[in-house]
Amino acid sequence: MLFEELTAIAEKTKSERKQVCVRCCMSAGCMSSQADEIKKSLEQAVAEKNLADKVEIRRVGCMGFCGKGPMVSVEEKDETIIYQEVTPENAPSIIGAIAGGKAEAELGDSKHPFFTHQMPVVRSHGGRIDPEQIDGYIEVGGYTALHHVIQDLSPSQVVEIIMQSGLRGRGGAGYPSGLKWSMVAKAKGEQKYIVCNGDEGDPGAFMDRSVLESDPHTVIEGMAIAGYAVGASLGYIYVRAEYPLAINRLQLAIKQAKKHGLLGDGLFDSTFNFNIEIRIGAGAFVCGEETALIASIEGRRGQPRPRPPFPAESGLWGCPTLINNVETLANIVPIITKGADWYASLGTGKSKGTKVFALTGKIRNNGLIEVPMGITIREIVEDMGGGTPDGTKIKAVQTGGPSGGCIPVELFDTPVDYESLMKVGSIMGSGGMVVMSEETNMVDVAKFYMEFCMEESCGKCIPCRVGTVQMYNLLKKILERKATILDLEALEELCDMVQNTSLCGLGQTAPNPVISTLRYFRNEYLELLQPLPGEKID
Amino acid sequence: MKAQQISPPSADKRWKIIDVKMRKLGYKSHALIETLHSVQEAFGFLELDALRWVSKSLRVPASKVYGVATFYNLFKLKPQGKHNCVVCTGTACYVKGAAKILEAIENFASIKSGETTGDKELSLLTARCIGACGIAPAVVYDGNAAGRLSPEQAIEKLKGYLHAV
Numbered sequence: 001m002l003f004e005e006l007t008a009i010a011e012k013t014k015s016e017r018k019q020v021c022v023r024c025c026m027s028a029g030c031m032s033s034q035a036d037e038i039k040k041s042l043e044q045a046v047a048e049k050n051l052a053d054k055v056e057i058r059r060v061g062c063m064g065f066c067g068k069g070p071m072v073s074v075e076e077k078d079e080t081i082i083y084q085e086v087t088p089e090n091a092p093s094i095i096g097a098i099a100g101g102k103a104e105a106e107l108g109d110s111k112h113p114f115f116t117h118q119m120p121v122v123r124s125h126g127g128r129i130d131p132e133q134i135d136g137y138i139e140v141g142g143y144t145a146l147h148h149v150i151q152d153l154s155p156s157q158v159v160e161i162i163m164q165s166g167l168r169g170r171g172g173a174g175y176p177s178g179l180k181w182s183m184v185a186k187a188k189g190e191q192k193y194i195v196c197n198g199d200e201g202d203p204g205a206f207m208d209r210s211v212l213e214s215d216p217h218t219v220i221e222g223m224a225i226a227g228y229a230v231g232a233s234l235g236y237i238y239v240r241a242e243y244p245l246a247i248n249r250l251q252l253a254i255k256q257a258k259k260h261g262l263l264g265d266g267l268f269d270s271t272f273n274f275n276i277e278i279r280i281g282a283g284a285f286v287c288g289e290e291t292a293l294i295a296s297i298e299g300r301r302g303q304p305r306p307r308p309p310f311p312a313e314s315g316l317w318g319c320p321t322l323i324n325n326v327e328t329l330a331n332i333v334p335i336i337t338k339g340a341d342w343y344a345s346l347g348t349g350k351s352k353g354t355k356v357f358a359l360t361g362k363i364r365n366n367g368l369i370e371v372p373m374g375i376t377i378r379e380i381v382e383d384m385g386g387g388t389p390d391g392t393k394i395k396a397v398q399t400g401g402p403s404g405g406c407i408p409v410e411l412f413d414t415p416v417d418y419e420s421l422m423k424v425g426s427i428m429g430s431g432g433m434v435v436m437s438e439e440t441n442m443v444d445v446a447k448f449y450m451e452f453c454m455e456e457s458c459g460k461c462i463p464c465r466v467g468t469v470q471m472y473n474l475l476k477k478i479l480e481r482k483a484t485i486l487d488l489e490a491l492e493e494l495c496d497m498v499q500n501t502s503l504c505g506l507g508q509t510a511p512n513p514v515i516s517t518l519r520y521f522r523n524e525y526l527e528l529l530q531p532l533p534g535e536k537i538d
Numbered sequence: 539m540k541a542q543q544i545s546p547p548s549a550d551k552r553w554k555i556i557d558v559k560m561r562k563l564g565y566k567s568h569a570l571i572e573t574l575h576s577v578q579e580a581f582g583f584l585e586l587d588a589l590r591w592v593s594k595s596l597r598v599p600a601s602k603v604y605g606v607a608t609f610y611n612l613f614k615l616k617p618q619g620k621h622n623c624v625v626c627t628g629t630a631c632y633v634k635g636a637a638k639i640l641e642a643i644e645n646f647a648s649i650k651s652g653e654t655t656g657d658k659e660l661s662l663l664t665a666r667c668i669g670a671c672g673i674a675p676a677v678v679y680d681g682n683a684a685g686r687l688s689p690e691q692a693i694e695k696l697k698g699y700l701h702a703v
Contacts, residue, residue, distance in 0.1 A: 028668075028669065028670055028683065029670050029672040029673050029685070031683070032670060032673060032676070032682065032683035032684055032685050033673070033685065066670075066671075066672020066673060067672050067673075069672065069673070200669065201666065201667070202667070203627075203628030203629040203630070203632075203666055203667035204628050204629030204630045204667060204671055205667070205669070205671070206667075206669035206670070206671055206672070209669040241575075241612055242665060242666075242667070242668050242669065243669060244681070279571070279572070280571075280572070280575060281610075281612075282571055282574070282575065282610030282611070282612040282613055283610050283611030283612035283613075283666075284609065284610050284611060285666060296571065297568070298567075298568045299566075299567055299568035299569060299570035299571050299572075299598075299606070300570075300602075300606065301605055301606055301609040302609065302610070358630075358671055358672075360629075360630035360633075360671035360672065360674060361629070361630050361633040361634070361674075362633055362634070366630075366671070366672050366674075367672050368672070398629065401629070432629065432671075434629045434630055434633060434671075435633075436633060440633060448629070448632055452666065456666070458609075
């Protein structure tokens with residue numbers, strides 16, 4: 001493919017667009033509520049009303065407001081109307097409204113803080129383009145960033161741009177991406193690899209699924225740019241098997257990119273080759289850990305190994321390997337297109353850019369949001385989320401999944417950035433944000449996560465394998481009102497031990513939900529304790 | 539020793555699909571997980587004969603093949619029911635009462651999570667998180683996700699699938 005051909009596709013696609021674009025959300029959430037029936041019903045209505053010359057029905061990825069799905073939007077000229085909780089029955093009236101009728105479907109509020117507080121960078125195409133058609137991605141400038149880096153920049157210049165942008169890993173730990181890229185670029189080796197970590201295992205998180213389902217080409221293009229920057233010619237995308245739609249759309253996207261010559265040998269008439277293969281997970285949370293993920297791609301049990309050596313030096317089959325999370329890679333194209341300075345101007349001092357969160361749990365407006373770093377939890381939960389659906393009081397919000405912690409309502413003015421969240425005892429994590437109300441028992445929450453870690457522990461190191469079981473049993477004992485203060489002390493001791501002696505991130509962070517609930521909700525633990533024998537009962 | 543085709547355990551045509559998969563990946567040992575996915579897709583579970591055959595074909599010790607097959611939650615070593623029902627127990631679903639849904643279905647089908655009914659009609663499973671948190675609590679019936687369910691609705695839906703031909 002040449003640049004001229006790329007622009008020709010973009011122009012042709014643009015010229016063929018119709019006056020009105022009706023977008024129908026077809027990501028996993030809305031699909032479960034008959035989104036495909038809705039699309040059929042919309043198409044039928046267009047045909048019946050003879051509007052085929054004027055109206056286009058477009059399949060799009062996640063529009064974000066999953067709690068009010070299925071979503072349909074109508075864009076005419078510069079105006080967009082949103083409909084929510086659409087059904088196949090009332091969908092035709094949306095088409096009727098274009099011709100001057102009245103829509104029966106529920107009107108959404110596009111001026112709601114849920115939408116206006118957002119800053120789409122990673123999700124700028126999500127809910128706008130058809131993820132199953134490469135032409136739609138090319139129309140909005142797709143693959144021009146890849147062309148730009150191959151034609152105009154040296155690999156080291158690309159690494160420098162990522163370094164300057166201040167981008168940090170979105171998988172949870174927040175390691176500076178530019179630094180990682182430069183380590184792999186500098187590493188010696190004939191063969192290097194790019195690995196995209198799409199093993200989004202944190203329960204309560206679906207950012208990566210949504211990005212892969214809504215805009216797979218951004219991830220592919222980001223991987224190719226990474227390949228050029230570090231000198232890798234092959235990339236693997238590791239996706240969990242629980243995401244069949246994301247896998248299908250990725251497979252399709254890779255096929256289309258190959259057909260268009262945007263993946264393969266001699267990209268844009270250069271000597272740069274890049275190919276991508278998909279590897280499907282088989283249901284093991286620990287595979288999100290990078291060394292375990294590598295073992296899994298190599299066809300082995302997904303068990304982590306000690307680092308160093310880091311994958312940047314010795315990764316897949318012993319070769320230097322760059323592992324980045326889906327969201328991290330989805331940030332690459334915007335950074336290349338708009339520049340490192342632009343990106344660095346978003347967010348806070350040490351946390352640049354935006355973060356995608358899955359806002360779920362006891363919250364009125366649940367769904368996927370992308371917000372600038374530095375926004376407070378209060379703005380997210382109260383303004384955007386609109387409080388609890390049943391009016392009960394919010395107690396805490398949990399971020400970071402089983403490795404994270406609970407942030408109590410008193411600390412809701414904490415800004416969302418890597419350091420601030422760490423300071424209050426939680427972590428940014430991959431982006432799950434689960435809201436808990438008064439009705440949620442925090443000891444039970446700790447037990448829920450501990451059960452998760454216990455079952456997902458790979459069994460390789462003893463502190464994690466045995467420690468999680470013991471902590472789980474103690475939590476269970478406390479909940480059954482059979483424990484005493486001595487058990488609580490044992491639990492705290494175990495937390496410390498498992499945290500400090502486990503081999504990988506899973507074990508090291510497994511005690512976090514206990515530690516953070518103990519820190520802020522110690523009373524809930526104490527209330528469940530029994531007096532020691534001989535202790536005086538008040 | 540050169541990678542080569544080893545004759546499958548039986549004349550069943552499905553073995554061919556699996557062999558194509560292994561050939562595509564060059565009968566390399568790292569094709570193991572991908573191959574097991576194919577076996578499970580074709581046969582519904584991983585029977586011992588299949589594991590032995592994959593072990594020989596990829597020249598991976600049987601112990602390692604078994605190790606991988608038992609490590610990953612998704613691989614099933616026993617035949618599954620005609621229908622399957624996966625209750626999501628992710629955090630969002632947990633907060634919204636997934637435990638009650640699971641309990642209701644367990645009582646309805648008289649099996650525990652991870653088991654299959656005696657008539658081989660239904661396998662009940664749980665998932666760590668299916669990523670459909672926006673519609674929590676969610677249940678996946680024969681691969682189709684349904685959300686915002688009450689325990690009663692979850693059972694009604696299940697009945698619909700069980701009685702479908």
